[in-house]
Amino acid sequence: MSKITISETRDYFLKDDQKFFYLADTCWSAFTNPNYEEWEYYLEYRRMQGFNALQI
Structure with a gap:
């Protein structure tokens, strides 16, 4: 992973x-106890939308 x-x-x-x-x-759903599959879906969906970071 590259350093910013x-x-x-x-x-x-x-x-x-x-x-x-x-x-x-801003990933407020991080505090709702998502399971692994939900995180995987969330991260892939945000990547497709062009996001390159999560701010929690």
């Missing part, structure tokens, strides 16, 4: 020395 860092100017993220746009979903 902050640019020297501190105004954007970098991943593999390329600008990285952090698009997170």
